[in-house]
Amino acid sequence: MMFEAPIQRLIDELARLPGIGRKSAQRLAFHILHVEEEDARRLAESILSMRSEVRLCDRCFNVTDSEECSICRDLRRDPSTMCVVERPQDIVVVEKTQEFRGRYHVLGGSISPIEGIGPDQLRMRELVARIEDEQVSEVIVATNPTVEGDTTALYLARLLKPLGVRVTRLASGLPVGGDLDYADELTLGRALVGRREM
Amino acid sequence: MALRHDQGIVLRSYPFGEADRVVVLLSPNQGKVRAVAKGVRKTKSRFGGRLEPFSHVDLVLYEGRNLDTITQVEVIEAFPHLRQDLDRVLAAGAMVEVLDVVAQEEEASHRAFLLLQRSLRTLEEGPPHRDLVTAFLLKAADVVGVGPALAECAGCGATGGLHRFSFAAGGVLCDRCRTPGAVALRDGLTGYLAALAAAPIDALPEEDPSLSDDALGVSRRFLEYHLDRRLGAAVRA
Ligand SMILES: [Zn+2]
Ligand SMILES: [Zn+2]
Numbered sequence: 442m443m444f445e446a447p448i449q450r451l452i453d454e455l456a457r458l459p460g461i462g463r464k465s466a467q468r469l470a471f472h473i474l475h476v477e478e479e480d481a482r483r484l485a486e487s488i489l490s491m492r493s494e495v496r497l498c499d500r501c502f503n504v505t506d507s508e509e510c511s512i513c514r515d516l517r518r519d520p521s522t523m524c525v526v527e528r529p530q531d532i533v534v535v536e537k538t539q540e541f542r543g544r545y546h547v548l549g550g551s552i553s554p555i556e557g558i559g560p561d562q563l564r565m566r567e568l569v570a571r572i573e574d575e576q577v578s579e580v581i582v583a584t585n586p587t588v589e590g591d592t593t594a595l596y597l598a599r600l601l602k603p604l605g606v607r608v609t610r611l612a613s614g615l616p617v618g619g620d621l622d623y624a625d626e627l628t629l630g631r632a633l634v635g636r637r638e639m
Numbered sequence: 640m641a642l643r644h645d646q647g648i649v650l651r652s653y654p655f656g657e658a659d660r661v662v663v664l665l666s667p668n669q670g671k672v673r674a675v676a677k678g679v680r681k682t683k684s685r686f687g688g689r690l691e692p693f694s695h696v697d698l699v700l701y702e703g704r705n706l707d708t709i710t711q712v713e714v715i716e717a718f719p720h721l722r723q724d725l726d727r728v729l730a731a732g733a734m735v736e737v738l739d740v741v742a743q744e745e746e747a748s749h750r751a752f753l754l755l756q757r758s759l760r761t762l763e764e765g766p767p768h769r770d771l772v773t774a775f776l777l778k779a780a781d782v783v784g785v786g787p788a789l790a791e792c793a794g795c796g797a798t799g800g801l802h803r804f805s806f807a808a809g810g811v812l813c814d815r816c817r818t819p820g821a822v823a824l825r826d827g828l829t830g831y832l833a834a835l836a837a838a839p840i841d842a843l844p845e846e847d848p849s850l851s852d853d854a855l856g857v858s859r860r861f862l863e864y865h866l867d868r869r870l871g872a873a874v875r876a
Contacts, residue, residue, distance in 0.1 A: 460657045554732035555651045555692070555739070557871040588692045588722060592732070595725035616683045625687030626714050627694075 448474065497529075500571070502547035502564055504529045512536075512544060519543045524581045525568065525597065527551050527590065535583060543581075546571060551589040552596055560596055568597075572604055579607040586613050641702040646715065647672055648755055649694045650735040650742075654680065661706065662690050663739060664698075667752040671742040674700055674707040686712055693718045693731055693759055721762040733772050734758055736871055737862070741783045750782045754840065761841045768843045769851055770835055776858040777836040785809065785865040789833035792816055801829045804857055806864040828853055 443449055448470055456466035473481055497503070498510035505511070512518060512532070522543030526532055532545050548563045571577065582597050584590035598608045613631040615624055624632070647664035650671075655661045658680045664672045679686045689696060689712045699711035721727040738755055742748050758775050761767060768774070780786050788810025791798050801811040803821035811829050812821050827847070832854055834844040863869055 554729055554871055555736050586688070588728065588732075591722050592725065592728050595723070595728065599725055619683060623685055623687075625689045626717050627688030627691065627719055630717075630719050 444470075497547075501545045502529070502549065502567070503532055503545060517542075520575050521578045522581065523571070523575075523577045523579070524583050526583050527585060527593075531583065541581075543579075544575075548584070548593070551584055551587075551593040553589045554592070560600075563593075565597075565600065569600065569604070572601065572606055577606055579609065582608065582610045586611075642710070643700050643702060643707075644698070645669060645672060645700060646695070646697045648735075648752065648759070649690055649692050649696065650739045651692055652676070652679075652690065660690070662709065664696075665735075665738055665742055665748060665752055665755060667749045668747055669744075670746040670748045671739070671744045672707075673744075674698070674709045675703075676709045676712075689714050692735060693721065695756065695759075716756075716760075718759050718763045721759065724766075727762045727767060730767055730772050731759060731762055733870075734775050737776065737779050740866055740868060740870070741779060748782075751779070754778055754782060757840050769846050769848065770843065770854055771840070773832075773851070773855045773858045774835040774838070774840055774843055776855075776862050777832065778840065780858075780862050780865065781836070783865075785862075786836070787811070787832075787861055789829065789836055804829075804861075806861055822857070824857070825850070825853060828857070832857065 444452065451470045451473065452463075452466045455461055455469050456463055461469070473484070494506050495504050496506070498505045498513055499508050500513045501510060503510040503512060519542050522541075523546055524535055524541055524543060525546045525548060526535065527548055527550055529547050532547070535541055535545075546564070546568050548565070548568070550558055550563055552558060552560060552563065572580070580597065580601055582594040584593045594610050601608050612635045613628060614635060615621065615628065615632050621629075645666050645668070647666035647669075650663045650665055652660040652662040655675060658678050660676050660679045661673055662676050664674070666672045676686055676690050678684050679690055686709070688694075690709070694714055695716040695718075697713040697715055698709055700707040701710050718731075721731055734755060738751055742751055754775070758771065761771065777787065787793075787804075792801055792813040793805065793808045793810035794812050794816030797813040797815070800813045802814065802824055803812045803817045804810070804824050805812050805818055805821035807820065808816075808818065811824070812818065828850050831844070831847055831850045835854065838844055859870055
């Protein structure tokens with residue numbers, strides 16, 4: 442069913458968001474119709490201001506509202522270790538672990554021969570320049586444990602090792618809290634190869 | 640509520656919705672199959688790494704209106720080692736890309752499937768022959784019915800003086816049949832291509848590094864010409 446044009450326009454826009462179906466879009470649109478005018482305006486303005494104020498960090502390509510992101514500006518962070526991730530969202534996930542005190546570099550994706558994405562489309566050149574400029578001694582590759590993420594990690598190892606840096610990869614293993622008999626062969630095989638002394 | 644069984648090698652997958660992926664497989668019986676794997680992008684997915692590219696899997700599918708949904712997966716063969724070497728994973732990537740282009744849905748593809756399975760096994764065993772991808776392209780062309788003439792002239796069937804290659808004519812040409820568009824092949828290349836095309840993928844002829852680049856270039860452009868589509872970076876490297 443079609444609604445009056447202004448309502449239908451909003452429903453159509455909302456329905457294009459990830460995870461929002463037609464039904465939810467309708468519910469949200471009617472919710473927005475009934476809230477205070479001021480609340481609706483704040484929502485609209487926050488969308489616009491996010492788009493205009495957020496940019497990529499000049500150094501690591503994380504999202505930020507200034508030239509450099511808060512992590513790059515933080516002098517307590519250890520510049521000698523660098524964690525390489527595919528997307529800015531991945532930084533948030535690693536930060537939540539509170540296990541990493543170095544800096545980041547966002548590649549902007551992963552190598553996918555099948556999708557036609559090669560190293561040239563990623564921020565590899567910027568990474569090499571940073572390793573030399575910032576005297577990085579260890580690069581931790583935190584790309585996804587997929588064929589694309591693995592391929593990217595292998596490429597990085599080949600690219601960076603000649604520069605004299607240590608290149609490590611996040612270990613693959615069993616999900617904490619899971620049952621061993623649910624693990625697939627690939628995951629379990631890697632967990633075995635990456636086992637550690639106790 | 641119809642359940643069906645199938646098996647195939649995973650060619651690729653792409654994100655679908657919030658946490659799902661559409662997995663594209665090459666099935667010997669059904670050709671190219673697309674199916675939804677629900678929740679596979681979550682780290683705790685029960686599918687784990689089973690639906691990663693190159694896995695040969697046995698599936699139980701729930702038939703849907705548009706896309707089938709994968710309800711169970713069992714790994715038949717996983718090829719874990721080829722993923723740990725850049726050259727091998729790129730070669731495997733090139734192979735699945737080609738089959739993703741040539742395979743059709745709902746069309747049996749036993750030969751294409753066997754070609755891929757043998758090629759992945761060869762890659763899994765150790766460092767590959769440097770012209771494995773070239774041989775694969777020539778064999779894939781043959782599987783889809785456009786295998787180039789390499790042992791004899793595509794024009795007259797002559798077996799000597801085959802120094803040119805014509806994409807349009809479908810193979811090598813002798814000096815009498817040569818057309819203006821046919822490219823010149825360097826000495827030995829005709830024989831090398833013919834040997835690569837004829838040998839089993841796991842027993843290719845001795846490598847000739849001086850002919851590698853040209854062999855790949857001719858084979859790639861030939862396949863691109865007949866598929867009317869450019870192949871990606873992995874086939875180029
Ligand atoms: Zn930064
Ligand atoms: Zn002829």
